[in-house]
Amino acid sequence: MQEANETMKTEQTYDKAILRLEQIAKSMEDGDVTIDRLTADLKEAQQLLAFCRDKLTKAEAEVQKLLQPE
Amino acid sequence: MDRTFTLYDINSGIRQYLEDVFATPVWVQAEIAECSVATNGHCYMELVQKDLDGHSFVARARATIWANRYRNVAATFAKATGERLRAGLQVRLKARVTFHEVYGYSLNVTDIDPAYTLGDMAQRRRQILGRLEREGVLADNKGLPLPTLLKRIAVVSSGTAAGYGDFCDQLLHNGYGLAFTVELFQAYMQGEQTGPSVARALADIIECGRDWDCVVIIRGGGATSDLSDFDDYTLAYTITQMPLPVIVGIGHERDQTALDFVAHTSVKTPTAAAAFILQHQVEQLARVEAVADLLPRAVAAICQQHRHRLDVLASQMAMLPQRRLNAGLNALDRTEQRLHTALRQLLMQHDFRLRMLAQRLAALDPQRQLERGYSLTYTADGRLLRTAGCVRLGDVLTTRLATGTLRSTVTENG
Numbered sequence: 118m119q120e121a122n123e124t125m126k127t128e129q130t131y132d133k134a135i136l137r138l139e140q141i142a143k144s145m146e147d148g149d150v151t152i153d154r155l156t157a158d159l160k161e162a163q164q165l166l167a168f169c170r171d172k173l174t175k176a177e178a179e180v181q182k183l184l185q186p187e
Numbered sequence: 188m189d190r191t192f193t194l195y196d197i198n199s200g201i202r203q204y205l206e207d208v209f210a211t212p213v214w215v216q217a218e219i220a221e222c223s224v225a226t227n228g229h230c231y232m233e234l235v236q237k238d239l240d241g242h243s244f245v246a247r248a249r250a251t252i253w254a255n256r257y258r259n260v261a262a263t264f265a266k267a268t269g270e271r272l273r274a275g276l277q278v279r280l281k282a283r284v285t286f287h288e289v290y291g292y293s294l295n296v297t298d299i300d301p302a303y304t305l306g307d308m309a310q311r312r313r314q315i316l317g318r319l320e321r322e323g324v325l326a327d328n329k330g331l332p333l334p335t336l337l338k339r340i341a342v343v344s345s346g347t348a349a350g351y352g353d354f355c356d357q358l359l360h361n362g363y364g365l366a367f368t369v370e371l372f373q374a375y376m377q378g379e380q381t382g383p384s385v386a387r388a389l390a391d392i393i394e395c396g397r398d399w400d401c402v403v404i405i406r407g408g409g410a411t412s413d414l415s416d417f418d419d420y421t422l423a424y425t426i427t428q429m430p431l432p433v434i435v436g437i438g439h440e441r442d443q444t445a446l447d448f449v450a451h452t453s454v455k456t457p458t459a460a461a462a463f464i465l466q467h468q469v470e471q472l473a474r475v476e477a478v479a480d481l482l483p484r485a486v487a488a489i490c491q492q493h494r495h496r497l498d499v500l501a502s503q504m505a506m507l508p509q510r511r512l513n514a515g516l517n518a519l520d521r522t523e524q525r526l527h528t529a530l531r532q533l534l535m536q537h538d539f540r541l542r543m544l545a546q547r548l549a550a551l552d553p554q555r556q557l558e559r560g561y562s563l564t565y566t567a568d569g570r571l572l573r574t575a576g577c578v579r580l581g582d583v584l585t586t587r588l589a590t591g592t593l594r595s596t597v598t599e600n601g
Binding site for chain 2 (some may be wrong): 135152
C-alpha cells in the first residue's frame, strides 16, 4: 500500500485517476470483481476520489484567481 | 436685285457640298445622348460632344444605324464591351455624312469600335487579367487568409502623396487606442515608371527580412487617366505572388485597375484602406473580448461537469460494494440449497438399493423352501443328498424339515 501511495504521489494525474475509478466502478457493476479484491478496490476508489476532488478544487480556485481582473 | 434661291436649291447645294467633302465614311468620336430602336429595327441616336467641363454641348447630330447593319454592330459591341448601346456611352463610330433636302443632316452609322468605348486602359486591363487567369495565378493573393491581427503594415506609396498622410492619420489616430507599425516603401505612383517602381517596392518588403501582416498600396488624388499606369502585367503578377495579403486603395469611385482584381482586398481610397484595417482589428478585439466574457462560464461549466462525474462515482462506491456482497451471499445461499437437495437425493437412492437387496436376499432363504414342504436330507458324514445311488441299504440319513429333523434308515434303494 505504501508503494501504491508512492506511485500515486509521483505519477498520478487526474485523468489517470478518473479512468481507474470508472474501471473499478464498472468491474463492480458487472460483478467482475472478486470478493477477495472488493475491499482493496473500494479503498483504492476512495483514495482516488479524494485525490480527484482535491485536484478539481485546487484547479477551480486557481482558475478563479487567474480570471480575476488585475 | 440679288439672286433668290429656293430652299431646295440651298439644301441640295449643301448636300452636294457634303457629298464632295465627305465622299467616304469617316470615324467620329462622340457621346450617345439618346438611343432607341424602332419596331422596324432601325436604331436612332442623338450624338453629342460636351465642352471640357462636361456641362454644355459644343456639337450635336442625329445618327441612324439601319436595321440591316444594327443587328451586327450591336451584337459585336455587346460581345466586346459587355454593354448594350445606350445613352452616356462614349463611342467611336464609322459613319457616312448624309444630308437630305427634307430631313436634313444625319450620320449614317455602319460600324462602332468597341475598343474605344472600353478604353485603351480597360482593354489592356482585360488582357492582363486574361493572361493571369490563363496562368492560373489570378486569385492567388485573394486566396491568402487575412491574418488575425493586422498590426505591422508595409505601405507602398509616394511619400509626398496626400493619400499616405490620410492613411497614416486615419490609422494612427484611431479612437480605439490600437497601435500599428507602419513603414513606407517609396515608389512612383504615376508615370511610366509606376509599374516597375511599385513592383520593386513590393520585392523590398519581402527582402527586408522583417515580418509584416499585410501590404497596402495607396496613392492620393491624381487624374483618372493616370490609373492606366497601374495596368501593368508585371506589377499585377507580382501582387498575385506576394506571400502577404495586399490591400489596394488606388482606385476611383468609377474606375478600376488590374490591381483591384488581383489584390486580396480592393478599396476606393487610402482612407478606406485604413478604415478596412481598423475595422478588421476592431472585429478581432471584439472576438477576444467575447472569449474573455465566455471564459469564466466555460471554466465553471467544465468544473461542474467534473464535480458531477466525481459525485456519481462516489455514490456508486457507496452502493456497489454492498451490491457485490449481496450477490456473493445470494450465490452462497443458492449453493447451500443445491447441496441439501443433492444430499437428500443421494440418501433416497441408497435406501432404495438396500431395500431391493433385502428383497433379493429374502427370496434365497432355504427356510422359505422348507416351509413350502421341501426337505433337505444329509448323509451320516453330513453331505447333502442329491442322488439315490449314493446310499446303501442300512445307511442312516438325517432329514431337515421346516420344523425339526428326522433320523431314518435306508430299507430300500431302487
